Amino acid sequence: DIQMTQSPSSLPASLGERVTISCRASQGISNNLNWYQQKPDGTIKPLIYYTSNLQSGVPSRFSGSGSGTDYSLTISSLEPEDFAMYYCQQDASFPYTFGAGTKLELK
Amino acid sequence: EVQLVESGGGLVQPGRSMKLSCAASGFTFNNYDMAWVCQAPKKGLEWVATISYDGSSTYYRDSVKGRFTISRDNAKSTLYLQMDSLRSEDTATYYCARWGYAWDYWGQGVMVTVSS
Numbered sequence: 100d101i102q103m104t105q106s107p108s109s110l111p112a113s114l115g116e117r118v119t120i121s122c123r124a125s126q127g128i129s130n131n132l133n134w135y136q137q138k139p140d141g142t143i144k145p146l147i148y149y150t151s152n153l154q155s156g157v158p159s160r161f162s163g164s165g166s167g168t169d170y171s172l173t174i175s176s177l178e179p180e181d182f183a184m185y186y187c188q189q190d191a192s193f194p195y196t197f198g199a200g201t202k203l204e205l206k
Numbered sequence: 207e208v209q210l211v212e213s214g215g216g217l218v219q220p221g222r223s224m225k226l227s228c229a230a231s232g233f234t235f236n237n238y239d240m241a242w243v244c245q246a247p248k249k250g251l252e253w254v255a256t257i258s259y260d261g262s263s264t265y266y267r268d269s270v271k272g273r274f275t276i277s278r279d280n281a282k283s284t285l286y287l288q289m290d291s292l293r294s295e296d297t298a299t300y301y302c303a304r305w306g307y308a309w310d311y312w313g314q315g316v317m318v319t320v321s322s
Contacts, residue, residue: 133308
């Protein structure tokens with residue numbers, strides 16, 4: 100199974116700040132990396148697919164990058180609604196696996 | 207508008223069975239692979255099972271193989287998860303999700319609690 104290591108697990112940040120969340124795969128996943136946001140009520144929103152492609156309706160302040168085993172999600176200027184949990188997920192091979200999550204918190 | 211609405215959760219005793227349903231609307235259901243993803247209390251997301259658009263292929267995580275069965279009824283635009291021999295560690299919120307560009311639509315989730 101491909102293990103996904105996400106960091107940091109917790110990220111205190113301020114409104115307007117630029118933040119980056121990292122995700123490392125235990126083996127190369129050829130850009131098959133997706134990002135999701137989960138709100139405290141459990142609602143899950145897809146953000147990015149195939150490393151850097153924004154899902155429909157996702158604001159342009161979100162961006163993704165990476166290759167090989169190392170990937171990242173960047174939010175260029177934090178808005179109030181961005182404080183949530185973020186998960187990376189690989190779909191290079193079954194079983195599809197998620198990172199453990201990053202909690203983006205208001206500093 | 208795409209909608210995925212799960213149902214069928216609740217409290218069940220260890221060793222018993224439960225069947226979850228996910229009613230889909232707002233898109234051509236039989237064009238998409240579908241999946242179940244779960245989240246144990248205070249834990250992260252975990253893929254459970256995937257079924258191809260026509261039901262011909264299914265995939266499971268190891269911990270549920272032989273106990274869970276994913277299926278679909280394309281005429282009813284409904285996805286199912288039959289869960290047998292339930293264990294306490296199956297306690298989680300179960301989400302159905304559509305595989306478009308990654309999992310691009312998710313339901314609101316349904317809670318399953320396995321406890322005596």
